[in-house]
Amino acid sequence: MRTEWAALATAAALMVGGLLYRHAGDLPPSFAERIPKGKKTVSTFRGKIDAPEFPGGMQWLNTDRPITLKDLRGKVVVLDFWTYCCMNCMHVLPELKKLERKYPDELVVIGVHSAKFTAEKDTDNIRQAILRYEIEHPVLNDKDMLVWRAWSVRAWPTLYVIDPEGKIVGYTSGEDVYEPFDKLIAGIIREFDKDKKIDRKRPGFKLERERAAKTMLSFPGKVLADEKSGRLFIADSNNNRIVVATLDGTVTGTVGSGTIGLKDGSFDEARFNKPQGLALAGDTLYVADTENHAVRRVDLAKKTVDTLAGTGRQSRRFLKPGQTQKKDAPLNSPWALVLHAGKLYVAMAGPHQLWTIDPDTGGAGPYAGSGREARIDGPFARAALAQPSGITTDGRKLYFADSEVSAIRSADLSPRGEVETIVGVDLFEFGDVDCAGATVRLQHPLGVVFHEDTLYVADTYNNRIKRVDPAKKTAKTFLGSGDEGLKDGPASAARFDEPGGLSVAAGKLYIADTNNHVIRVADLKTKTVATLTLKGLTLPAPPEPGRATGKPDLTLAPSAVADGKGTLLVSVDVPPKTKLTPGAPTVLRLSAADGDVTFADGGKTTAVKVDAFPAEVSFAMTGENARVHVALSVFYCSEANAGLCYFREALIEVPLVTGFAAKAGPVVVHYRVPN
Secondary structure: OOEOHHHHHHHHOOOOOOOOOOOOOOOOOOHHHHOOOOOOOEOOOOOOEEOOOOOOOOEEEOOOOOOOOHHHOOOEEEEEEEOOOOHHHHHHHHHHHHHHHHOOOOEEEEEEEOOOOHHHHOHHHHHHHHHHHOOOOOEEEOOOOHHHHHOOOOOOOEEEEEOOOOEEEEEEEOOOOHHHHHHHHHHHHHHHHOOOOOOOOOOOOOOHHHOOOEEOOOOOOOEEEEOOOOEEEEEEHHHOEEEEEEOOOEEEEEEOOOOEOOEOEEOOOOEEOOEEEEEEEOOEEEEEEHHHOEEEEEEOOOOEEEEEEEOOOEOOOOOOOOOOEOOOOOEOOEEEEEEEOOEEEEEEOOOOEEEEEOOOOOOEEEEEOOOOEOOEOEEOOOOEEOOEEEEEEOOOEEEEEEHHHOEEEEEEOOOOOEEEEEEOOEOOEOOOEOOEHHHOEOOOOOEEEEEOOEEEEEEHHHOEEEEEEOOOOEEEEEEOOOOEOOEOEEOOOOEEOOEEEEEEEOOEEEEEEHHHOEEEEEEOOOOEEEEOOOEOOOOOOOOOOOOOOOOOOEEOOOEEOOOOEEEEEEEEEOOOOEEEOOOOOEEEEEEEEEEEEEEOOOOOEEEEEEOOOOEEEEEEEEEEEEEEEEEEEEEEEEOOOOOOEEEEEEEEEEEEEOOOOOOOOOEEEEEEOOO
């Protein structure tokens, strides 16, 4: 079999905007120099150059052990060099997941996280990104760019393919990799199956999500506070829904089932995929349904959802400012929204442009930005943007957070206007400096809102909220110590963790504190920060009371049962400095996993709501041996911060025995929720 890697590279390297990220600095000599120049094709599906081994002593995530390429002999391996700020990297992840689903026994993907921003070097921040993007393969923290340099990488994302003998088949940079990679991987598998050199035993990596408790909000991206109606709207992004509440946090409803998808219908039926930006007109809420590449329309009165623009597929088409498309054409990662004069303006992060959408027809097209990824001011068609992710207006201009150039910029509300930079410099100029103009340094800001001649900015990777004066072009820290964490109190002492969205109402600044999974509220006069307690919030599509199948989290020693009748005495300890959530009782579901066991109602299963522990559940047993599964669903909150709540499921296996003298007494089942 033969394949043209040049064709693969051409197909995969096409990126919206036409500009790849570039590593700043010279690359040292590496294995790439041993590849004959001009040879971009391979004669077979077998590589010829040994893949460099990973350095030792590095930090790994989504696995409970370090990995070497030698460990992966017999597998097709894809190395994905990425950084979690990168929109193009985000676009590749679903394609890789699709490949992992198609080749679960033959393919292993390894993410090599080589950071662009300082904040991205932190292992815990990468862990949060893994959870946010739902990554299911091991990730190496290449914080010092050692692997990047060893592999001569020059762009995010770059992907290498390694054959089952540990040799490099080829590489490419860019998006749109599924189809060519699918053909290449299938060819490699066929080639090596001839010699029985494919190892189909699954490695069994331990994923970060298996160690993380669920939260009532999950990575909320944007928030919208409406003073006139007294309503608060939260893009509960990783729960794939919109939470509707009062400004003081009383939840009045949710929009979306919580299941990933693109589906219109009632609030309970509708499906979203990582929604972000929000805009409100009366009882119509517009939602940037980011990973569906669509803008959705929510009728709050009729409680229905429909799709205003987008198809669920990512657009690969490039449009210039002034060009338009119909509502049934695809979009590319809409991230933030603002309404002005009956027109919807969109921070379209994927093509590095601002777009407009007609709310009546769904017709859409670029408003500003050439599509090139850079910071270039000037007329809309010539200006270059870099992943705009927040947008607001004062009625005269649009202001947007241009995240990849760490800048706050403006665009005139006239089609003949220009783009201008207020603060910020360029792709690799970032930091945390309060000053004026080009001396200001931000780090990947994602949110911006205009209020009383001031722009409030979510300086996301600096864990601060900044105030920017658009007239004087100055920036000054308003809230946050800069240290990541969750701490309320005075402005300078407050802590955030990658805040992403802002909104103002009734003298309060509402903040989507994304990695903390909460909404924070700051009083604009007193400059004090508090965490909003969302009263009445439940998980989407309320979970079954515990999971009844799968590998148990805990298996107890066998317990003796006297006379075939017994009682299970179940207790739960939550982590230190937390408490069981008032009004959200823990649920037990018990089932006979093996043997003849019945519960008080005569059934093989039973469910019990528990307001306090320990809880007693009686059962009857015939035969000498049996197993009972006790499934728990535990809701608990921080003692210090009632707005931060968690959910944890666990499955406990309880072996039971009879046939010898046993003392009458309960079978003790004790579960300690991990930190």
